[in-house]
Amino acid sequence: MSQQVITPELCEWIAEQTRAGHASESILAAMLGSGWDETIARQALARTLGQAATLTPPPGAVVGLPEPELSRFAPILHAGDRPVKILMALRQPRVVVFGDLLSEAECDGIVALATKRLARSETVATAADGSEVNAARTSDGMFFERCETDLIRRVESRIATLLRWPLDHGEGLQVLRYRPGAEYQPHYDYFEPGHVSTPNILKRGGQRVGTLVMYLNTPVAGGSTIFPDIGLDVAPVKGNAVFFSYDRPHPSTQTLHGGSPVIEGEKWVATKWLRQGVFT
Numbered sequence: 426m427s428q429q430v431i432t433p434e435l436c437e438w439i440a441e442q443t444r445a446g447h448a449s450e451s452i453l454a455a456m457l458g459s460g461w462d463e464t465i466a467r468q469a470l471a472r473t474l475g476q477a478a479t480l481t482p483p484p485g486a487v488v489g490l491p492e493p494e495l496s497r498f499a500p501i502l503h504a505g506d507r508p509v510k511i512l513m514a515l516r517q518p519r520v521v522v523f524g525d526l527l528s529e530a531e532c533d534g535i536v537a538l539a540t541k542r543l544a545r546s547e548t549v550a551t552a553a554d555g556s557e558v559n560a561a562r563t564s565d566g567m568f569f570e571r572c573e574t575d576l577i578r579r580v581e582s583r584i585a586t587l588l589r590w591p592l593d594h595g596e597g598l599q600v601l602r603y604r605p606g607a608e609y610q611p612h613y614d615y616f617e618p619g620h621v622s623t624p625n626i627l628k629r630g631g632q633r634v635g636t637l638v639m640y641l642n643t644p645v646a647g648g649s650t651i652f653p654d655i656g657l658d659v660a661p662v663k664g665n666a667v668f669f670s671y672d673r674p675h676p677s678t679q680t681l682h683g684g685s686p687v688i689e690g691e692k693w694v695a696t697k698w699l700r701q702g703v704f705t
């Protein structure tokens with residue numbers, strides 16, 4: 426079978442099989458038997474049955490991922506010290522848009538702290554030979570240490586509560602500033618399994634399994650976070666955030682994403698990457 430697609434007919438067939446009493450696992454086996462690609466088959470089951478699809482994870486996949494508590498679909502989650510709105514949730518791939526994760530003052534505070542460091546890194550960049558310049562990412566960036574200041578610690582523990590993932594499994598916050606024309610071309614956040622540097626990176630906490638991009642300001646135009654595989658554009662609104670998770674380092678996770686070019690104004694984001702284990 427080439428170019429397999431999940432059609433309404435396929436979803437209806439899965440629903441029928443379920444009504445007839447077949448377990449998700451045996452429907453998957455039947456699909457694999459008739460030549461369906463495993464990733465597509467799993468996606469079709471997840472799309473049709475949602476949380477009722479009880480499948481054991483694929484071999485090599487991470488068991489247990491960062492995930493907000495959405496089982497009752499409470500529109501407001503209590504993330505420790507702050508109520509956080511759920512604006513949108515997609516099951517497959519898992520993408521959740523949060524409203525008001527950060528207050529205006531917290532956004533401004535992170536931007537102020539990062540601005541000082543960006544100014545410093547600009548000086549270094551001019552002096553250096555430019556080898557670090559990445560054409561796919563035309564923003565400027567810096568990293569905070571985990572729990573570097575009280576503000577950073579407060580935000581990090583809120584994220585840990587919201588995503589039910591230990592604080593020490595997260596990397597330090599990365600802040601990016603995009604000026605007009607700057608963008609981050611579509612990419613995956615996991616480390617490429619075949620890349621020479623990956624084995625060393627994985628020693629410090631394993632693979633990345635989730636990403637939270639928090640918007641620290643609202644650009645005038647452009648700068649949405651795009652997910653080309655699923656046709657999703659997330660508007661960068663100050664204080665809001667987009668979360669997505671990936672259980673294996675593979676394009677089948679459909680987590681290709683990027684920052685579209687800023688058209689007017691600046692765009693500031695803080696990204697928290699979540700690892701499988703303790704990040705050291």
Ligand SMILES: O=C(O)CCC(=O)C(=O)O
Nearest residue numbers: 638649650683684694696
């Ligand atoms: O700026 C964005 O919208 C996306 C940022 C991103 O992909 C990242 O920080 O890994």
Ligand SMILES: [Fe+2]
Nearest residue numbers: 612613614682
């Ligand atoms: Fe990314």
